[in-house]
Amino acid sequence: MAASVREDHARSGNLPTEANVFVGRGGELARIEALLKSSRLVTVTGPGGVGKSRLALRAAHEAHGGFPGGAWLVDLSPLTDAALLPHAVMAALRRPDQTVRPLRDVLVEQLTGAPVLLLLDTCEHLVEPCAQLVSELLARVPELRILTTSRQPLAVPGEQVLALGPLPLEPVEGSGADSAAVELFTARASAAVPEFRVTEANRARIAAICARLDGIPLAIELAAVRLRGMPIDRLLEGLDSRFDLLTARTEPLLTRHQTLRTAIGWSHELCTPLERLLWARLSVFAGGWDLEAAEIVCHGGPLEAESVLALLSCLTEKSIVVQEPGGAGLRFRMLDTLRDFGAQWLDGLGETTAVRRRHRDYYRWLVRRGEAEWLGSAQRAWAERMCAEHANLRLAAEECLADQDPVCALDFTGTLWFFWFACGYAEEGRGYLARALRRDEGTGPARVRALWAQRLITLTPDDLEAAAQVGAAYARLAARRELPDIAAQLPLGGASLAVRGESARSAVLHGPSGQAPAGGGGAVFFRLTALAVQAYLLAAQGAFDRVAAVARRLRAECDKCGELWMRAWGDYFLALARLGQGDADAAAVHARRALTAKWRVHDRLGTAAAMDLLSAAEAGRGRAERAAQLLGTSARLWHAAGLPELGRATGFRDHHERRLAEVLGAARCARLLAVGRERTADQAIALVRADRPPDTSW
Numbered sequence: 001m002a003a004s005v006r007e008d009h010a011r012s013g014n015l016p017t018e019a020n021v022f023v024g025r026g027g028e029l030a031r032i033e034a035l036l037k038s039s040r041l042v043t044v045t046g047p048g049g050v051g052k053s054r055l056a057l058r059a060a061h062e063a064h065g066g067f068p069g070g071a072w073l074v075d076l077s078p079l080t081d082a083a084l085l086p087h088a089v090m091a092a093l094r095r096p097d098q099t100v101r102p103l104r105d106v107l108v109e110q111l112t113g114a115p116v117l118l119l120l121d122t123c124e125h126l127v128e129p130c131a132q133l134v135s136e137l138l139a140r141v142p143e144l145r146i147l148t149t150s151r152q153p154l155a156v157p158g159e160q161v162l163a164l165g166p167l168p169l170e171p172v173e174g175s176g177a178d179s180a181a182v183e184l185f186t187a188r189a190s191a192a193v194p195e196f197r198v199t200e201a202n203r204a205r206i207a208a209i210c211a212r213l214d215g216i217p218l219a220i221e222l223a224a225v226r227l228r229g230m231p232i233d234r235l236l237e238g239l240d241s242r243f244d245l246l247t248a249r250t251e252p253l254l255t256r257h258q259t260l261r262t263a264i265g266w267s268h269e270l271c272t273p274l275e276r277l278l279w280a281r282l283s284v285f286a287g288g289w290d291l292e293a294a295e296i297v298c299h300g301g302p303l304e305a306e307s308v309l310a311l312l313s314c315l316t317e318k319s320i321v322v323q324e325p326g327g328a329g330l331r332f333r334m335l336d337t338l339r340d341f342g343a344q345w346l347d348g349l350g351e352t353t354a355v356r357r358r359h360r361d362y363y364r365w366l367v368r369r370g371e372a373e374w375l376g377s378a379q380r381a382w383a384e385r386m387c388a389e390h391a392n393l394r395l396a397a398e399e400c401l402a403d404q405d406p407v408c409a410l411d412f413t414g415t416l417w418f419f420w421f422a423c424g425y426a427e428e429g430r431g432y433l434a435r436a437l438r439r440d441e442g443t444g445p446a447r448v449r450a451l452w453a454q455r456l457i458t459l460t461p462d463d464l465e466a467a468a469q470v471g472a473a474y475a476r477l478a479a480r481r482e483l484p485d486i487a488a489q490l491p492l493g494g495a496s497l498a499v500r501g502e503s504a505r506s507a508v509l510h511g512p513s514g515q516a517p518a519g520g521g522g523a524v525f526f527r528l529t530a531l532a533v534q535a536y537l538l539a540a541q542g543a544f545d546r547v548a549a550v551a552r553r554l555r556a557e558c559d560k561c562g563e564l565w566m567r568a569w570g571d572y573f574l575a576l577a578r579l580g581q582g583d584a585d586a587a588a589v590h591a592r593r594a595l596t597a598k599w600r601v602h603d604r605l606g607t608a609a610a611m612d613l614l615s616a617a618e619a620g621r622g623r624a625e626r627a628a629q630l631l632g633t634s635a636r637l638w639h640a641a642g643l644p645e646l647g648r649a650t651g652f653r654d655h656h657e658r659r660l661a662e663v664l665g666a667a668r669c670a671r672l673l674a675v676g677r678e679r680t681a682d683q684a685i686a687l688v689r690a691d692r693p694p695d696t697s698w
Contacts, residue, residue, distance in 0.1 A: 013070035014092060015060055015119075022058045023187050024167055024180030025051070031162055032059040036117075036145055039160040040138055043123075043148045046164035047320060047338060049218030052149040053121050055164060060119045060147060069116035069143065077122040082129035089118070089133075104133075108140045115143040124151035124318065125269075131156050152317035165322075166215030166335065169207070178203075181210035184217060188224035196227060205232050212236070214335045268341065271318065277303050278311045279320055279334075280349060283342030284359045287391025288324060288333035293366075297358045331388060356399060363389070363396035364408075367415050374418040375524050377562035383601040386419045393419070397432050406440035414450035417457065418525075422565040423602045426457040433457075528557060528566040535573040544580035547573055568597035568606060575613055584620030591617045592688055599685050607681055608637035614688065616656060624663045625672055631656060632676020633684040 032055075035042045044052045057073065064071040074092040079085065086103045093110055111118070118137075123130040131154040134146055138158075148154060153161045167181040178186070178198070185206055189196045198206065209232070213219035226235055268276060281298040282289070289297075291309060299305035312332060315321040320338060324331045334342070346352050366389070370382045386393065393416065400409040413432045420429025433454040440447055531554040538547045551573035558567035575590035591614040598606035611634035619627035631653070661669040676684070 012094070013064060014072050014094065015057065015064065016073065018057065018061070020191060021187055022054070023184040025055055025058070028055055028162065028164065029059055029062060032056075032147070033063060035160045035162065036063055036147065039158060040144065041134060041146050041148070041154070041156055041159045042162065043150055043153050043159055044162050044164055045150055045153060047151070047216075047335060049216045050164050050166060051217040052164055054217070056119055056121060056147055056149045060117060063117055067115045067117040067145070069111070069114035071117040071119065073119045073121060075121050076126060076130070079126065082126050085126060085129050085133055089120075104136065108137065111137065111141045111144055113143065115145065116141075118144060118146045120146060120148040122150070123148050123154065127152060127154060130154055151320075167210075167217060167220070169211050169215050179207070179210070181215040181220060182206050185210055185220050185224050188221045189227050192225045193227050202232055205236050209236050216335065268345070271315070271320070274303055274307065275311055275314055275318075275320075276345065277301075277349075278308065279315060279338075279342045280346035281342075281351070281355050282321070282332075282334060283339045283346055284352075284355050284395075285334075285339075285392055286395045288331045288388070289392070290329060290331050293362060293392075294332070296362050297355065300358075329385075359392070360396045360399035360403075363392055364400070364412055367393070367396075367412060367419075371415045371418055374422075375561045375563045379562060379564045380600055382418075383423055383565075387423055387602050390425075394428075401432075401435055401439070406436070407444065407446045409436035410440055410444075410446035410450045412436075414446060414453045417449075417453035420453065421457045429457050430454060524561065525563075525566070528554060528563065531557065532566065532569050532573070535569075539573060539576050539580070542580065544577040547580070548577035551577060564597055565601050565603060565606075568594045568601070568603070568610070571597065572606075572610055572613060575617060579613070579617055579620060582620075584617050588614060588617035588621060595688060596685065599681060604637065604681075608634050611637060611684065612652065612656075616652075619656065619660060619663075624660055627656075628660045628664060628669050628672035629676035629679070630684065630688075631660065632673035633679045633681070634676075635673070636677045636679070637681060 032042060032044070036059075044056050046052050060071045060073065072092050074089050076085070076088060079088050086107055090103065090107055090110070093107075120130060120134070127150065130148070130150075134148070134154060135156050137144055138146065138156075153159060167184060168179050169181050171177055171179045171182075177183070182198075182203075186196075186198050209223055210220055213223060223235060230238075268279070271279065278294075278298055281303070282294065284297065285293070291312070294312060295305040295308045298308060303311075312321060316323055316332070321332050321334055324333055343352070346355060370386060373379075374382055397409070397412060397416075400412040403409065409432075413429070413436045416429065416432075420426050420433075433450055437447065437450055437454065531550055535547050535550040535554065538544075538550060551570045554573070555567050555570035558564070558570060571590045571594035575587045575594060578584075578590060579587035591610060595607060595610035595614055598610050611630055615627045615630035615634060618624075618630060635653070657669070657673070660672075663669075664672065679687070
């Protein structure tokens with residue numbers, strides 16, 4: 001009997017023909033292929049609509065040739081009775097058995113013989129029964145390989161898990177092709193509307209649609225079909241109400257995929273009541289959260305703070321929540337589509353206002369903690385945490401601005417001065433502060449703090465003009481005295497970042513009194529700014545011995561409280577002094593320290609300025625190739641920060657580039673600059689820290 005079964009299986013299988021072209025997922029397919037060769041059980045996990053079933057089916061099609069016993073799909077989505085699981089497998093194998101023998105024994109017999117691939121699709125609502133059956137079949141059928149899809153792993157010994165995420169929204173670097181998400185939209189749109197074409201006019205809109213839908217394949221496919229009845233501009237505008245807009249208009253293959261709401265609701269029905277409640281309350285977060293935030297914001301009623309961690313683990317197993325380990329510690333997030341579903345559920349519970357208020361109040365408390373501890377040994381940790389919480393800070397700011405009490409917004413946006421100023425979000429901070437200040441004309445302490453913060457972070461056209469004027473004035477002085485043009489040879493334009501804003505100028509003219517908020521980190525920070533201003537003005541005069549002395553004092557003051565952001569400017573000015581004194585080796589050491597520190601505290605403008613300075617130091621050391629690459633990277637950083645003109649304010653970059661071209665040759669210098677411009681900040685920092693020779697492989 002076994003021989004006849006093997007012969008029949010060799011000629012058969014039940015994998016359905018794929019209805020349309022498969023797009024993307026090349027890396028995932030290769031991974032599944034490799035896992036099936038090394039493991040007998042592979043599970044593809046992920047949230048609803050992410051494409052688990054389609055990926056597994058494509059993988060089964062590609063692997064079919066390696067399984068003489070056939071590749072068999074078992075669709076478990078309509079199955080509600082766990083006792084019928086073996087029957088479903090038997091039916092998929094087209095082996096109905098009418099004997100009175102135990103059905104599992106018959107199933108084992110049917111699978112024994114030539115190698116067989118069994119694809120169990122949609123196991124999440126039957127995880128334990130599936131795990132039991134899979135364990136038994138693998139133990140009794142040595143030739144069997146099983147591929148499953150589920151919201152969560154089966155937790156069977158030997159199981160290999162491939163966690164599937166959304167389609168990439170960015171194209172593969174250097175490929176010249178569109179992203180996988182855009183390719184999927186294009187393929188489905190072309191099938192729905194044969195005359196549809198991707199053009200330069202609509203490419204950005206397509207990318208925006210895919211981004212708005214998080215790269216979720218099901219959502220993208222449903223959106224693309226809507227082009228039959230509406231132009232692409234209207235589709236993009238309507239995505240804010242996507243759950244209603246994307247209702248499928250034709251009879252689908254799977255009822256649960258009839259709408260995007262149904263696809264996600266399928267996961268929702270599998271959650272316990274407390275899991276559903278947590279899912280709903282977590283929807284108030286933007287961009288992720290940590291355990292502390294979830295416990296404080298989401299507890300209440302039947303949901304106790306002590307149970308949040310266990311419930312988060314359950315939601316993670318079910319692919320509703322994703323864990324994200326990082327520099328700011330373990331964090332969690334939900335795809336925006338799942339978050340929207342939870343928000344609708346929260347609104348239905350009548351809790352939206354209360355939970356949003358708890359979210360706002362938690363971040364008001366967190367920001368106060370961060371401000372109090374900013375000038376200390378935890379500064380880097382707070383920089384990373386605030387950057388990780390950026391989306392939530394924005395959300396909390398909006399909630400504060402919507403509050404009837406204007407002091408709420410003034411207090412929040414003003415207390416965030418350290419984030420706006422030191423982490424590279426000054427423009428955003430100015431916007432929030434301006435809105436908060438417009439709502440209150442009083443003279444209370446919250447308004448005083450907000451005004452001080454606004455002045456601190458304001459980089460005005462006057463600041464840029466001042467940087468240029470410093471360079472021009474010194475050039476005239478140098479010409480009269482026949483001195484070298486220091487302003488052209490040193491990046492003083494970047495140095496002006498350390499002393500930007502009305503508050504910085506006031507620190508020299510009037511001291512900290514009357515400008516910095518009384519007490520707290522702001523007052524200390526203001527005093528440090530005064531030292532930075534002094535170093536800047538001395539550097540512009542070429543008084544490098546005095547610059548070094550002030551820079552050392554600035555670093556010492558920062559060391560007393562563990563401050564990193566302004567200390568990095570101390571290293572910057574010390575490097576500037578050493579370079580002016582002709583000690584390029586020492587300048588490079590301090591410039592590297594400044595660059596690394598600025599990068600670590602997420603100061604994008606300071607990173608660009610330090611990169612300029614390190615380029616100058618490397619040129620002084622005779623390392624022109626490295627200097628050119630670093631100069632190219634700094635150009636990219638200045639442009640990304642929106643201040644390319646500041647990088648060239650004193651003529652340093654133009655002068656430096658000309659000198660490098662003289663040493664390297666114009667063509668070679670241009671190629672090296674181009675290499676540098678292609679590097680990200682992270683890549684450049686890695687190169688600097690490793691101090692590897694520059695790439696000259698062209």
